[in-house]
């Protein structure tokens with residue numbers, strides 16, 4: 875038998891370029907948004923059903939868990955929109971080269987982190 879057989883890639887040792895991380899994050903946040911919609915639709919439906927429903931959602935939103943879910947929802951939506959806008963620019967023929975693509979990915983991720991912190995401050999303080 876051949877001694878040097880092909881091995882699986884160890885993803886933990888691979889350093890991704892920023893554009894690869896941006897792409898993975900886009901898909902992950904897209905899937906996360908699908909699940910986050912369960913929370914969003916529940917909150918919309920209950921809060922609009924009656925004044926009591928509104929008060930229920932208001933009191934639920936005081937808990938850490940609910941705020942954390944809301945923060946996660948806002949955060950994944952923010953990244954997905956930023957990534958979506960980056961794709962829009964790429965669809966128009968810009969940021970498609972290796973260097974500009976990586977730079978736009980880094981800027982997108984940096985902007986996202988800033989906005990995630992802002993959303994956290996807005997929710998908790």
Ligand code: HEM
Pocket residue numbers: 897900901903904905907908911954955956957958959961962
């Ligand atoms: C609730 C709303 C949304 C959900 C659940 C959602 C979900 C997803 C998912 C799961 C993907 C990955 C598809 C794949 O890779 O096979 C995706 C891709 C994409 N989404 Fe969204 N999305 C939403 C809203 C948006 C918005 C508002 C924008 C624009 C600002 C957007 C722009 C894009 C783009 C451009 C891609 C393709 C990315 C690529 O080709 O790598 N999406 N979306």
